[in-house]
Amino acid sequence: MAEISAKLARSGRAEDVPEALQGIEEMSELIPIAREVAEVAGPLLLQLRRVDPDASVADAVMLAASRSREAFLVSGDRCFEGQRDVLKA
Known part of the structure; x- marks a missing residue:
């Protein structure tokens, strides 16, 4: 948000x-940010930056949080291209 x-x-x-x-x-x-989300977000950021060097920590946190709930993330950001659980906005 x-x-x-x-x-x-x-x-x-x-x-x-x-x-x-x-x-x-x-x-x-x-989804509140919990320790588990923070633990996943760091390595996930490295993965996102392979697609888009401008990917942010916030991008990684949002994806980690949505995955923690087995939910889809809705975004048009380039860093999420190829992610199985991201719906293009």
């Missing part, structure tokens, strides 16, 4: 942040 907020703010749409985040909350299951 922080990534959505930052992207909207960068594009001059900071006023849209509350509504956008509310929509995400209503349509999604928010």
Whole structure:
């Protein structure tokens, strides 16, 4: 959600942040970051950066968190190309 907020703010749409985040909350299951997610995220970041050198720690955390729940991640980010459990947005 922080990534959505930052992207909207960068594009001059900071006023849209509350509504956008509310929509995400209503349509999604928010997953807290647990130690297990953090442990998986580090090595996962290395894997994502092989596809996209600009992949962020947040990208790895989001994918690790979704996998911890056996859920799909919805994203259009290039770093997720080829990941079996990512749906292209």
